[in-house]
Amino acid sequence: MTENKNGMTRRTFVKGALAAGVTAAVPAPGLLKSVFASGPSKGGALKLGLAGGSTTDSLDPSNFSGVFDQMTTMGLYRNPLLELDKNGELQPELVKEWHAEPGAKVWHFKLRNDVEFHNGKTMDAEDAIFSINHHRGEGNKSQIAAVVKPVKEILKTGKFEFKVILEDPNADFPYILSSTRMPCVPAGTTDFEDGMGTGGYILKEWEPGVRAFGERNPNYFKADRAWFDSIEIITMADDTARTTALKTGQVDIINRPDRKTARLLGRMKGIQVINTPGGLTYTFPMRKDVKPYDNPDFRKAVKYSVDREALVKTILQGYGVPGNDYPVPAYVKYAATSIPQRQYDPDKVKFHLKKSGLQDEVVRLHVADMVYNGCVDTAQLWKEHATKAGMKMEVVKEANDGYWAKVWRVKPFCASFWYARPTVDWILSMTYVSDASANESVWKVPAFDKLVKEARAELNTDKRRQMYYELQKTLHDDGSVVIPMIANIVDAASDKIGYNPVAGNVELDGLRACERWWFKA
Template identity: 45%
Template sequence: MTGAKDTFLAWNPSRRDLLKTTAALGAAGAAGGLLGPRGAFAASAPAKGGDFKLGIGSGSTSDSLDPGKYADNYMQCVGGALHNCLTEITNTGELVGEVAETWQASPDARTWTFKLRPGIVFHDGKSLKAEDVIASINHHRGPSSTSAAKSILDPIQELRADGDGVVVFTLASGNADFPYLVSDYHLAIMPSADGKVDPAKGVGCGGYVLKSFDPGVKTVVTRYPGYWKKDRAWFDSVEFLAIPDVVARTNALSTGAIHAMNRIDIKTAHLLERNKALEIYSVNGGQHYSLPMDTRAAPFDDNNIRTALKLAIDREVLLKTLLRGYGALGNDQPITPGYKFFYADLPQRAYDPDQARHYLKKAGVDTLKVNLSASDAAFAGAVDAATLFREQAAKAGIEINVVREPADGYWDNVWLKKPFCTSYWGGKPTADWALTIGYAADAAWNDTHWNNERFNQVLVAARAELDDAKRAQMYAELQRLLHDEGGAIIPVFANYTGAMSTRVGHDKLASNWDLDGLRAAERWWFQG
C-alpha cells in the first residue's frame, strides 16, 4: 500500500495474501474430513460423461429459481450448477475469482473495484458485461426486496460500471470481508435487459443449462458446452431429486436409483459402511442445528424464559445420540473455533434443570408450556431432537409440545412464521457474515426476530474496523450478547455427512457448505 490517497491495494487471490489483508476465512477454512471405505480422496482423473442423480434432503413445491429465494440445500445446489458469482470459495478454503478475475480495495476498504473475466457467455448467448453484474446485484437491493441477501448488500451506497469489464462498489463504511460476501450463492450473476434480470428463467453462466424444473420433485440440467471453466462440469446431465425423507433417500442410494445423497441418518451409518459400493463422507464445517425462538412473541419476549429453555436442553446427549459424535457442542451463538474471531473464553452452557427453574421464577412462573414445531426437513433427526428436548425440559418444569410439521413447505409455512421451531444454518466464510445474515435486526433471515440495539451497533462497528485486535474484542462481545440474550438455542454443530457411490470421483470436499460447497454438480465426476 502506498501513501497516495487515490491508489488501491491490489488483491491477489491467494490464501496467503488474503489472510494478511482481510479477515480470515473462518468456517470455510475449517478442517474438512472424509470417512469411507475407499480412504481419503482416492479417485481417478476426472472425465466427462454420464448422467448423475443426486438425492437431497430438502426441497419444496414452493421452490423458486430466483436466487434471492434459495432457502435450503436443494435450490442452493441447483443454483450452483446454473450460476456463477463474482467470487468463489474453493474446496480448500481459498477465495478465488469466478466472474471477477481480480479485485482491488481502497485503503479504507470502502471502495471495491472488480475486473470481470473476459469471454464469459450466458446460456442464452449474451456476453457477460458489467451491466449484468449490476442488475444481478440490484435484484437483491432496495426497500421492496425480499431477498435473503438484502441485508449483506445494504451497506452498498453506489454501484457503477467503469466500461463493460469493470464494476465498482462504494460502501457506506469499510468492510475488509467484502470479497467473501459476493461469493454468496444468492448473488448469482444473470443476464440483464434494460437494467433488470429475469430470475425465473434460470439462465446463468454456470456449468449447466436448465432443462426442466419441477419444484419439490426434480430439476434436470445438462452440460453447457460454452462453459468457461474447462476443468469443471464433467457430467452430461444432473438430476437433482428432492427426497426429504431420509429412509427414502437411503433406499434410493442403496438400490442405485441415485448416485449420492446428503444428510445420512447417523443412527444407521454403520449399515451404509457395510456396503462396499458406497462411501460415507463427514466434513467438519460451521453447520449448526438451531431452535429459534421468536423474541417478539410471548413467552419468548422474556429473556428469562429464553435462558431457562437454553439451560433445559442436554447438549451432550444430543451430540451423542443425534450425531453419534459427528459434530461438536453448540453454545447458543454461531461462531466456531474455525473462525478467526472465535471467542474461546465464552463459558460453555450446560444442562441445568435447577437453574432453568430459577430463571422461570425470575420470569414470574413456576412451570411453562410451549409448542415446538419440528420436521426432519430442518435437519436429519430434528423430530428426534425435539422429542429428546421435551424429555429433558420436563425435569425443569417445562412442558414442550412437539408439533410434527410436514416436510413439504416447511421453510415457507413454518420457519420464520411459527414462534418456536427447528432449523439449521450452514457455516459462513466470516464471522461478520454469520452474525449479519442471521441476527442483525434488519436481516431477512433473522429467524429469532431479535433486535438488540447494542448488538446492532457493535456489529456495524466491527465490520468497518481494520485493527484485528479491536475487531476481536468486538466479536467477543457480539458472541457474548447472543449467548446471554439471543433467541436461538444452538445445541450442536453438525458435520456435513452424506454418502455416494464409489463410482463418483471427487477431490477434497469443501467445508463451507454441504455437498462440496454446494458445487457437487460442477466438481464431481464418474470414475472410469
C-alpha cells in the same frame, strides 16, 4: 467407508493489508488433482436424491431458501462472482481480479471476458451490477439484503469492470460475492424460473420440489469442471427412501443420510460416506417479539433445558460438537471459543423459570423431518430433558412441504439450520441485525446493531476481535436462539463417484458436487 477429514482452516485473505489496499489475483480453481482417484473424466448421467426441496422452491435468487435453490448458483446452472474454496478462502470465478483502495471503502472488480450465458450473450459488468442490485433496495426480502445494505453505489468502470462504494470500510466485502444466493444473471431479468445463467449445465426440465434435469453446457468457461453429460436432481424428503435409492443404484449421490446408520451404510459394498468437519449449525429460534420469549429469564431457562452432549451422541452419532448459543463455528476467524460451554442444568432451569414468573408456561417446539435428519428426534429428546428439569414442553410435528414458508419465522419457537458463512460479520448481518430479512429470532437490539457496524469498519485486528467477542457473548447470554449442536457435513455416494478434498462449509462440497465431482473411469 471413505471419510474425508479435511476440515476448514482460517482464511488468510485480509492479513492486515487494509492500510495499504488489498489486492487478490490467484490461480484459477480446480487445478488440484484428485487424491482419491486417477483423475476426472467426462461422461455419464448423474442422479442425485436430495432432502431439502419444496414446492415453494424458486429460481429467483432473492427468494432462495432450500438446498436445490442455492445449489443452482454453485456452477450448476449459474455461478457466483467469486468462489469459496475448501479452506474458506476466495478464488476467482466470474471475477478474475479484485482489490480495495486504502481504507477498504471502495472495491474494484475485473471480470473475465470469455463467459457466455446459456443464450449466447457475453457476460459483462452490467450483468454483475444487476445481480448485486437484485438484493438491494428498500423493502427487499432477499435473505442477504442486510448483508449488501452497506453498499452505497455500484459503478461500471469498463465493459468488464466495476467498483463498489461502501458506506463504511469492510475488509470482508468480497466474500459476499461468493454467496449461494448471489448468482450472476442477465441484466434486466424479470422471469428467473428458466434458470438462465453461465453454469456448467443448461436447465431443460424443472418441477419445483419434485425434479430438475439439465445437460452439460458445451461452452462452459471452466475446462476442468462440469464432468457429467447430464444431471437429474430428485427431491426425496424421506431418509429411508433416499438411502434405498442409493443402495439400489437409482441415484448416485444423496445428502443427509441418517447419521444413526451412516457407519453401517459406509460399510456396504459400492457405497462411500463422506464425513467432513464443518459448520452445519442447528438453530432453534425463539421469536423475541412473542410471549413468553420476550422474557430474558424464560429464554435462559430454555437454553439450560437441553442436554447438548446427549444430542451430539444420540442425534449426530458423534458427527459434530455441542453448540454454545452463538452462531460462529470454531474455525471462523474471531470465533469466541473462550466463552464457557453451556451445560444442561435443571437447577438453573428452575431458577430462571421462577425468576420469569412463567413456571406454568408450555413451550411448544415446532419441527419437521425435512429441516435436518433427526430433527423430530431432537425435539423429542429435548422434551425429555426439559421435563426432567421442570419445564413443560410439547413437540408439534409440522408438514414437510412448505415448512420454510409456513412455519419458519412464523411460529414462536421452531427448528432451523444454517451453513457456515466465511466471516463473523456475514453471519451476524444476515441473521441477527434488526433489519436482516433472515432475522429468524426477531432479535432487534439497537446497541447490538451499532457494534456490528463498528466491528465491520474497525481496521485494528485486536479491537475487532474484542468487538466480535462481545457480540457473540451477548447472543450466548441474552440472545433469542438456542444452538445445541454444530454438525459435520455428512453425504453419501456410490463408490463410482470421484472428488477432490471436500469443502465443509455447506453440504455436498459447498453445494458444488455437480460441478466438481465426476464418475471414475
